[in-house]
Amino acid sequence: xxxxxxxxxxxxxxxxxxxxxxxxxxxxxxxxxxxxxxxxxxxxxxxxxxxxxxxxxxxxxxxxxxxxxxxxxxxxxxxxxxxxxxxxxxxxxxxxxxxxxxxxxxxxxxxxxxxxxxxxxxxxxxxxxxxxxxxxxxxxxxxxxxxxxxxxxxxxxxxxxxxxxxxxxxxxxxxxxxxxxxxxxxxxxxxxxxxxxxxxxxxxxxxxxxxxxxxxxxxxxxxxxxxxxxxxxxxxxxxxxxxxxxxxxxxxxxxxxxxxxxxxxxxxxxxxxxxxxxxxxxxxxxxxxxxxxxxxxxxxxxxxxxxxxxxxxxxxxxxxxxxxxxxx
Amino acid sequence: xxxxxxxxxxxxxxxxxxxxxxxxxxxxxxxxxxxxxxxxxxxxxxxxxxxxxxxxxxxxxxxxxxxxxxxxxxxxxxxxxxxxxxxxxxxxxxxxxxxxxxxxxxxxxxxxxxxxxxxxxxxxxxxxxxxxxxxxxxxxxxxxxxxxxxxxxxxxxxxxxxxxxxxxxxxxxxxxxxxxxxxxxxxxxxxxxxxxxxxxxxxxxxxxxxxxxxxxxxxxxxxxxxxxxxxxxxxxxxxxxxxxxxxxxxxxxxxxxxxxxxxxxxxxxxxxxxxxxxxxxxxxxxxxxxxxxxxxxxxxxxxxxxxxxxxxxxxxxxxxxxxxxxxxxxxxxxxxxxxxxxxxxxxxxxxxxxxxxxxxxxxxxxxxxxxxxxxxxxxxxxxxxxxxxxxxxxxxxxxxxxxxxxxxxxxxxxxxxxxxxxxxxxxxxxxxxxxxxxxxxxxxxxxxxxxxxxxxxxxxxxxxxxxxxxxxxxxxxxxxxxxxxxxxxxxxxxx
Numbered sequence: 001x002x003x004x005x006x007x008x009x010x011x012x013x014x015x016x017x018x019x020x021x022x023x024x025x026x027x028x029x030x031x032x033x034x035x036x037x038x039x040x041x042x043x044x045x046x047x048x049x050x051x052x053x054x055x056x057x058x059x060x061x062x063x064x065x066x067x068x069x070x071x072x073x074x075x076x077x078x079x080x081x082x083x084x085x086x087x088x089x090x091x092x093x094x095x096x097x098x099x100x101x102x103x104x105x106x107x108x109x110x111x112x113x114x115x116x117x118x119x120x121x122x123x124x125x126x127x128x129x130x131x132x133x134x135x136x137x138x139x140x141x142x143x144x145x146x147x148x149x150x151x152x153x154x155x156x157x158x159x160x161x162x163x164x165x166x167x168x169x170x171x172x173x174x175x176x177x178x179x180x181x182x183x184x185x186x187x188x189x190x191x192x193x194x195x196x197x198x199x200x201x202x203x204x205x206x207x208x209x210x211x212x213x214x215x216x217x218x219x220x221x222x223x224x225x226x227x228x229x230x231x232x233x234x235x236x237x238x239x240x241x242x243x244x245x246x247x248x249x250x251x252x253x254x255x256x257x258x259x260x261x262x263x264x265x266x267x268x269x270x271x272x273x274x275x276x277x278x279x280x281x282x283x284x285x286x287x288x289x290x291x292x293x294x295x296x297x298x299x300x301x302x303x304x305x306x307x308x309x310x311x312x313x314x315x316x317x318x319x320x321x322x323x324x325x326x327x328x
Numbered sequence: 329x330x331x332x333x334x335x336x337x338x339x340x341x342x343x344x345x346x347x348x349x350x351x352x353x354x355x356x357x358x359x360x361x362x363x364x365x366x367x368x369x370x371x372x373x374x375x376x377x378x379x380x381x382x383x384x385x386x387x388x389x390x391x392x393x394x395x396x397x398x399x400x401x402x403x404x405x406x407x408x409x410x411x412x413x414x415x416x417x418x419x420x421x422x423x424x425x426x427x428x429x430x431x432x433x434x435x436x437x438x439x440x441x442x443x444x445x446x447x448x449x450x451x452x453x454x455x456x457x458x459x460x461x462x463x464x465x466x467x468x469x470x471x472x473x474x475x476x477x478x479x480x481x482x483x484x485x486x487x488x489x490x491x492x493x494x495x496x497x498x499x500x501x502x503x504x505x506x507x508x509x510x511x512x513x514x515x516x517x518x519x520x521x522x523x524x525x526x527x528x529x530x531x532x533x534x535x536x537x538x539x540x541x542x543x544x545x546x547x548x549x550x551x552x553x554x555x556x557x558x559x560x561x562x563x564x565x566x567x568x569x570x571x572x573x574x575x576x577x578x579x580x581x582x583x584x585x586x587x588x589x590x591x592x593x594x595x596x597x598x599x600x601x602x603x604x605x606x607x608x609x610x611x612x613x614x615x616x617x618x619x620x621x622x623x624x625x626x627x628x629x630x631x632x633x634x635x636x637x638x639x640x641x642x643x644x645x646x647x648x649x650x651x652x653x654x655x656x657x658x659x660x661x662x663x664x665x666x667x668x669x670x671x672x673x674x675x676x677x678x679x680x681x682x683x684x685x686x687x688x689x690x691x692x693x694x695x696x697x698x699x700x701x702x703x704x705x706x707x708x709x710x711x712x713x714x715x716x717x718x719x720x721x722x723x724x725x726x727x728x729x730x731x732x733x734x735x736x737x738x739x740x741x742x743x744x745x746x747x748x749x750x751x752x753x754x755x756x757x758x759x760x761x762x763x764x765x766x767x768x769x770x771x772x773x774x775x776x777x778x779x780x781x782x783x784x785x786x787x788x789x790x791x792x793x794x795x796x797x798x799x800x801x802x803x804x805x806x807x808x809x810x811x812x813x814x815x816x817x818x819x820x821x822x823x
Contacts, residue, residue, distance in 0.1 A: 205671075
């Protein structure tokens with residue numbers, strides 16, 4: 001071929017710049033509509049609100065890239081929050097309301113998240129049941145369990161513990177709160193793992209063609225299982241950051257988080273059928289979703305009740321752009 | 329008088345012209361063979377003939393009149409059908425639904441199922457194809473899918489039938505049926521364009537012959553004027569030395585010992601030994617369980633049996649276990665099992681041996697060096713930054729070899745090493761396989777091409793119905809293999 005030595009044409013793809021462009025436009029629009037928008041308080045507020053979904057969405061990026069899906073993360077978070085509060089409250093009489101109880105509560109959250117993720121992963125990989133079905137089932141189970149634990153009401157954290165635990169959400173260093181710091185750390189690690197490790201490469205290979213991965217001696221089931229386990233662990237981390245915010249859990253906790261996380265992943269340019277994923281894109285996706293809600297609250301053009309409608313439209317638009325990028 | 333012809337047709341993709349002034353004429357009641365190496369321009373020529381692509385310059389003549397088809401649908405309405413190498417079937421529909429797709433028979437507003445069933449049966453009977461009309465296409469073998477494609481074309485009262493390597497996935501028996509059908513179509517006055525890498529078939533079936541090289545027609549005329557040797561020379565543009573390298577094996581220690589290997593549903597009681605430096609051919613009809621047996625051996629399917637690798641009893645349940653033991657299987661199906669078509673060369677090359685590049689993070693510099701090396705060693709041509717799906721079949725196959733060999737296996741099972749690749753690349757592959765053996769690796773070659781098995785192997789196992797029916801030496805004849813593969817030699821013995 002005569003073009004064998006020509007350099008690769010570096011085409012700017014809509015799938016790459018699309019999400020960035022959308023984010024920039026949102027920021028500009030926000031700054032024009034409300035002078036407080038770019039203020040320190042609002043920016044940290046947006047970032048902190050993004051953190052829960054964001055931490056989960058980073059894990060979801062790996063699951064989706066490897067060709068899977070997890071619908072259970074929202075109710076999993078609610079269940080973990082409920083479990084965590086129950087355990088901590090029950091330890092207060094014997095151990096007193098102190099830091100050790102909170103640390104035990106955090107450990108419970110991490111272990112419960114890991115176990116829940118592993119359970120999803122084992123059902124999917126060992127029994128070969130569709131991820132959609134397994135996680136639809138576990139979504140219902142966890143949601144129901146937290147309602148049962150709370151006896152239909154709300155589980156509240158012991159009052160003394162609550163004030164001890166609150167700094168995990170409200171405190172921070174140099175004015176940056178802990179959720180934002182944890183989110184940033186998770187994102188950096190996630191990006192490196194996706195981009196430059198064998199695990200990330202294997203996720204993309206499995207998602208783009210599971211048969212090829214299998215025939216290439218990739219340990220397909222183990223990699224898959226690890227994506228669900230990692231996601232479960234991240235749900236645990238997100239819950240640890242979330243519980244001190246309200247100090248309670250109910251059947252409404254974490255409602256629709258799974259959809260927001262999946263939406264953020266897709267808006268960020270990860271392919272829903274798997275095979276290609278990028279963590280930084282997911283971060284942009286999360287920010288876009290949070291910013292829309294934030295903007296609607298700050299301005300009075302559009303009712304905040306239409307938040308869901310606008311988010312929905314953006315998700316559909318993102319997928320349309322993805323397809324155009326592919327056709328080219 | 330030709331029914332369909334190209335006159336001075338050129339075709340460019342972007343700045344690159346791939347066809348240069350091609351003339352070809354298909355006549356009713358004649359089989360026209362179009363041959364050439366991969367990349368010679370056969371596919372583009374066929375697509376222009378069948379109305380899939382317009383020419384950049386020059387004319388398409390239908391019954392002597394210039395035409396331009398806006399779509400393949402228009403060409404089809406004029407009685408021109410094309411059967412692709414990659415099947416154009418709706419996998420989840422049944423055989424019958426596929427055959428009648430887009431032209432369902434109706435009685436009033438409802439489908440006339442009995443009529444379609446009867447017609448399907450009749451078409452399949454004509455093709456001697458014993459598939460039930462309500463089988464779902466995804467469950468069919470490649471050869472049966474081919475027959476369904478042909479049945480579809482038969483239904484459409486085709487005047488011109490363009491067939492892109494129809495026999496590539498067929499066994500000898502199926503090929504014979506197909507060629508019989510082609511002859512029947514010829515007798516009925518259809519003009520057939522036929523491409524194949526198997527020159528013996530071309531010699532058998534073709535009335536007219538066109539040979540292409542580098543986007544030009546280099547020879548055209550009556551097929552009877554050319555023998556296989558002359559065709560091969562015209563295709564590559566140089567004298568073809570002997571296709572196969574000399575068999576200079578010096579078998580060493582036993583590398584692989586297999587006893588009582590059973591792959592449920594596919595094969596039973598398979599036993600053989602393989603030494604270092606040796607090439608063991610495995611012949612048999614498609615469906616005789618060759619592929620499944622060796623996939624079972626390599627942990628790609630459930631299997632039972634006693635396997636020893638270099639004397640050590642081993643248990644292999646997963647392909648990565650096989651690879652850890654130095655045993656690799658190189659698939660026959662490079663497009664759906666071998667390579668990630670949507671990814672680049674580098675990611676594909678290192679996928680199987682990624683741990684070699686894993687220093688916590690992946691060392692991409694070392695990966696690039698490995699790619700440089702592979703491109704040089706295996707003569708992979710094509711854009712370095714290309715997606716693998718855009719490489720030609722031959723280059724994909726070379727990349728698949730490079731990828732597997734990067735894992736440095738001591739024992740390699742190569743399934744259909746040269747399926748769908750041109751004769752020049754084939755020769756390179758044969759030299760490569762022999763060199764791997766000379767390096768002291770133990771090699772199994774599974775192949776449906778008799779010449780390949782005979783030309784390459786030091787010993788040959790023949791399989792039939794999931795069992796080994798015989799072992800032959802390097803001097804095996806095609807006749808002896810066929811007898812064992814068809815069960816002719818053993819059928820007289822009492823069961």
